[in-house]
Amino acid sequence: MQHNLCRQTLRLSFSSRSSLRPCIRLAHSDAQFTSAPQQQTRTTAFGFKTVPEDAKESMVKEVFDSVASNYDLMNDATSFGVHRLWKDTFVSSLKPGRKGPLRCIDVGGGTGDIALRILDYAKDNHYDRETAVEVVDINAQMLKEGFKRFKSTMYHNTPQISFHEANAQSLPPSQFSDNSYDLYTIAFCIRNCTSIPEVLKEAHRVLKPGGTFACLEFSQVGNPFLSSLYDQYSFTMIPLLGTILAGDRDSYQYLVESIRKFPPQPEFARMIRDAGFSTGKDVDGGAWTDLWGGIASIHTGVKV
Amino acid sequence: MQQTRLLKLALPLVRTHGFTREALARSVLQLPAPKAHTDPLPDAAVSALFGSGDQARKTLIDAWLTEGIRQLQLVDVKASGATVRELLRARLAYNEPVLGYLPEAFALMASPVSGSPPLDPMPALKHATGIADEVCYISGDASLQLAWYTRRASLAAIYMAAELHQLSSPKTAYAFLDSLFESSSSLESTLGEVSLFSNYITKSWKGIIKSSGIL
Numbered sequence: 001m002q003h004n005l006c007r008q009t010l011r012l013s014f015s016s017r018s019s020l021r022p023c024i025r026l027a028h029s030d031a032q033f034t035s036a037p038q039q040q041t042r043t044t045a046f047g048f049k050t051v052p053e054d055a056k057e058s059m060v061k062e063v064f065d066s067v068a069s070n071y072d073l074m075n076d077a078t079s080f081g082v083h084r085l086w087k088d089t090f091v092s093s094l095k096p097g098r099k100g101p102l103r104c105i106d107v108g109g110g111t112g113d114i115a116l117r118i119l120d121y122a123k124d125n126h127y128d129r130e131t132a133v134e135v136v137d138i139n140a141q142m143l144k145e146g147f148k149r150f151k152s153t154m155y156h157n158t159p160q161i162s163f164h165e166a167n168a169q170s171l172p173p174s175q176f177s178d179n180s181y182d183l184y185t186i187a188f189c190i191r192n193c194t195s196i197p198e199v200l201k202e203a204h205r206v207l208k209p210g211g212t213f214a215c216l217e218f219s220q221v222g223n224p225f226l227s228s229l230y231d232q233y234s235f236t237m238i239p240l241l242g243t244i245l246a247g248d249r250d251s252y253q254y255l256v257e258s259i260r261k262f263p264p265q266p267e268f269a270r271m272i273r274d275a276g277f278s279t280g281k282d283v284d285g286g287a288w289t290d291l292w293g294g295i296a297s298i299h300t301g302v303k304v
Numbered sequence: 305m306q307q308t309r310l311l312k313l314a315l316p317l318v319r320t321h322g323f324t325r326e327a328l329a330r331s332v333l334q335l336p337a338p339k340a341h342t343d344p345l346p347d348a349a350v351s352a353l354f355g356s357g358d359q360a361r362k363t364l365i366d367a368w369l370t371e372g373i374r375q376l377q378l379v380d381v382k383a384s385g386a387t388v389r390e391l392l393r394a395r396l397a398y399n400e401p402v403l404g405y406l407p408e409a410f411a412l413m414a415s416p417v418s419g420s421p422p423l424d425p426m427p428a429l430k431h432a433t434g435i436a437d438e439v440c441y442i443s444g445d446a447s448l449q450l451a452w453y454t455r456r457a458s459l460a461a462i463y464m465a466a467e468l469h470q471l472s473s474p475k476t477a478y479a480f481l482d483s484l485f486e487s488s489s490s491l492e493s494t495l496g497e498v499s500l501f502s503n504y505i506t507k508s509w510k511g512i513i514k515s516s517g518i519l
Contacts, residue, residue: 093356094348094351095347095348095351096348099346099347102346182346182348183348209341210343210344212349212352214348278306278307278310278353279352279353280354280355281307285355285359286355300348300351300352301352302345302352304306304310304332304339304341
């Protein structure tokens with residue numbers, strides 16, 4: 001399986017490098033998407049741009065191919081390391097392993113950030129070495145980074161961790177069967193998906209009854225003062241840091257724009273309920289928990 | 305909403321499991337046949353639906369208190385002719401099946417979220433005034449202005465004292481409630497007489513001042 005994965009990642013990495021630049025440029029050229037033959041195609045948001053639904057998947061893939069190698073460095077640089085605290089809070093709020101081993105699926109978790117935290121939390125706090133995480137990502141480059149990182153941990157080559165290349169909107173039922181997971185996590189990924197309802201539907205399908213859906217995602221800041229500061233910072237500093245540290249302004253511009261296009265907390269909570277999940281009340285501390293005033297937010301739902 | 309439904313299903317389980325996360329987790333076992341689960345909800349699911357840690361227990365206690373008010377609303381006062389005293393007796397009777405778990409529940413309600421102040425009396429006061437207000441409303445109390453407040457405040461104080469008494473001595477709680485009503489009505493009449501007397505004195509002084517030509 002590992003050999004297969006390596007082969008797949010290598011194949012994809014070659015193809016993506018050749019097509020990266022034209023694709024990113026395409027994303028910022030409005031004229032190409034407003035031409036007559038495309039009037040009938042369904043569109044979706046790609047940052048602040050509107051693009052055909054079919055195109056978004058590959059464009060997002062290209063963005064993450066582009067940032068994969070510098071992903072963790074850039075996350076640390078742009079958030080001053082705060083993303084680590086958020087991820088810690090996210091995992092510890094789920095308390096994996098507290099009431100016995102869990103079968104978890106971490107979607108969009110290519111670099112293994114969440115998976116590693118889940119396994120460490122279960123091991124360190126509840127002496128649980130049976131909890132297993134299946135990491136799923138559409139992007140082979142990110143999976144490759146995660147696979148590499150896990151080689152330095154005790155989980156490498158154990159049944160506790162596995163990596164799968166798949167689309168969150170259509171997880172192959174042969175591989176990800178119905179009612180099979182206790183915990184579905186998705187961190188800083190769902191806003192990049194073409195259709196959020198499709199992702200939620202798949203999450204509902206693969207979770208066992210009583211299983212928990214947990215999503216960590218950038219969200220809307222409630223405080224107007226903090227919100228304007230945050231806007232200033234993210235639209236000026238993050239693309240600049242992208243240029244300096246990763247040599248790729250466009251990808252980071254997209255990441256910032258996609259955060260602003262993501263639905264606010266109550267609307268996303270409603271989408272989670274529409275997919276069939278039950279949630280708490282529509283307040284901070286109920287259906288969602290705001291982190292740092294809403295810069296990021298943890299949404300949870302239960303398949304009842 | 306499913307969360308509310310599960311809370312309702314968890315209420316009968318309080319008798320056996322107390323105000324615990326376990327009672328909430330087991331609520332899914334009580335769902336009707338096709339939807340009933342075979343296992344209780346996992347810990348993460350209880351946190352996701354009802355709040356993390358003790359917050360989930362507080363959610364259950366709140367639901368139980370709300371159900372207590374709802375049960376009072378079901379009493380048909382016109383048909384049964386129930387008085388305020390009987391309504392408060394009915395509310396005390398609602399406590400009986402879970403009496404053993406109530407001290408801990410009230411202690412949890414009085415525990416502040418952030419650790420300051422060390423004891424938060426607001427939830428207990430809200431609980432008692434909520435019951436007093438509901439009882440007044442159901443019984444058709446028509447008092448106005450200051451009397452509106454004094455009526456509710458005295459009923460809340462009576463109920464709170466009776467409930468505290470019930471926690472330590474359940475059997476004598478109803479007699480204690482009756483004695484409180486009697487002493488409160490004598491207190492009320494004494495207060496009324498004092499106010500009438502002071503009114504009379506004021507009027508007399510006014511008359512004396514007027515007749516002496518000062519005003």
